[in-house]
Amino acid sequence: MIWRLTIGSLAARALTVFMTIIAIALSVALFLTVDKIRTGAKASFTDTISGTDLIVGARSGSVQLLLYSVFRIGNATNNVSWDSYSKIASRPEIDWIVPISLGDSHRQFRVMGTTTDFFEYYKYRQSKSLEFTNGAVMADLYDTVIGADVASSLGYSIGDPIIVSHGIASFSDHDDQPFRVHGILAKTGTPVDRTVILSLEAIEAIHVDWQSGGKTSNHTTPAEQIRQMELRPKSITAALLGVKSKLQIFSLQRAINQYNDEPLLAILPGLALQELWSIIGIAEMALVWVSWMVILTALIGMSATICSSLNERRREMAIFRSVGARPRFILFLFMTESMFMAVSGILIGVAIVYSGLFVAQPILDNMFGIWVPITMISKAELFALFGVLGAAALVSLLPALMAYRLSLADGMVVKT
């Protein structure tokens, strides 16, 4: 019966109670959303490249190598000679190796030269392979495969011509050798979406008449002639590789790092991604703190509403006291009330998050490449929710104690 009376008392103040519960629900939803997107973003980020055991490039920093080879941010300070690449490629530990060559661009997108092996071995999000929405892997020297963002923002479809510019943000185009879109990749949420992929030979081909950033003469070697040439690159930017046995990763890494003929660097992509995330991760902590503050605000709001209702409820307290309820019972009554609001708020908040996630999951994946898995509430989240409950108990102690003191002072004298 007391439970029913508590509900009745809350129902009598339905509007404020409802708004309080909604405030708590939204704050909890915000917190959980931030948490889920944060872990989702982190997972998507660290899943940008998977299945690759080592990335090899010219010696620099591991984050820098990761940035230009995987994220296409910044430039390589140096190249890896084809000679060194071949030597590494022929080592017995190597299962597969894919060279990549960067440096040119198309509009705002980077151009990457590689082999068709790239489509087989580049994996993201655990073990997902690149997929084509249209077309296929380049078959001709002048074929390109473009990422989903390239296709959508430039409105390209299969067969459209592409002119590659020399360098990045440059005004000199390789307009003598136009390319064709031959394949369009599905959205991956990785930098591949923003990449124009050519064959390694094509990169050589467009530079036949070029030397150190400029066209050597006005003479343009005709395409037919270029096709006859041996288009072996002198150097590449980096290489992705997989080893036959995971046990060999570290010994191979050491061997590459100690390579005598040329200063090289081999990095473990997972480790470098973690390192990079720890730099970006400061922002995520700020978000978490903000969402905690929002929860606290909602709880203080709840406490304030209960406090402001105290005066109107002195009669209710006097009635309870007159039938023999102890002041402690009044304390219990008020605590029950706030706990009820907090629990309802939390449950509704969780419901909002999960139903929202259901709707938003494909949208987030398509638009931002953030894959937020719909998982059960994690232990950490559950812990946090109990924390919210504890905080609710703490802040509602104030109005409850005030009610306790009031009922002690008033007794059964009905005031107001």
Add this chain to the structure above:
Amino acid sequence: MPPFLYMQDVAFQWNDDTQFRLQIADFAVEQGETVLILGDSGAGKSTLLSLICGVVAPNSGVVSIAGVDVAKLNDAQRDSFRAEHIGVIFQQFNLLPFGTVLDNVRLPLKFSAKRKQRAQTSPDDATQLCQALGLPLDILKQRASKLSVGQQQRVAVARALIGQPPLVIADEPTSALDSSNQSAFLKLLFNQIKNCQTTLIMVSHDTQLARYFDRTVKLDDVAHRAGVIS
């Protein structure tokens, strides 16, 4: 045998109020007696009732009810003593508006096992009581806030009487009613308490009510006070 209720050499002062001081040298009520205490507002009626109900303890003296010196009990004991022995009727609007009629009537049973036991021996005491007090059966499940003032007062009486507490305290219960309703209300109340030998103490400023009671006492005759209660 000592009287059912007696107060002797009682002195009381509210904690935060040094001006007001209530003293009762000697005041006694026999079991089954109905007593009207007359006093103007500010005469210390609320304080007297608070002392009898054990909401406050006197600074000194004896407040004995049914052989128990309430003044010697601690706070929690006084609360459960009140739950068990005393039914209280306030002036008006003294129901929980969001509870049903039955919720309100049964409320004291939550706090007193003995009264609950007594209420359960006769089949559905609450319903019977409401019927005897002239409340139609179909409103028992209704919210108390939907009732008329007269009906609310009857529910308040039912709440005070349920589980047959030996003492009923009424604080100006008729002040909100017109005179015809007043007498009807008092008749119902007296019918009920006569049946169970309940002692009734009512405070009021209305001398007209004296005719219904066994005895009328002027508060000024029993209580000496200093200062004025606000």
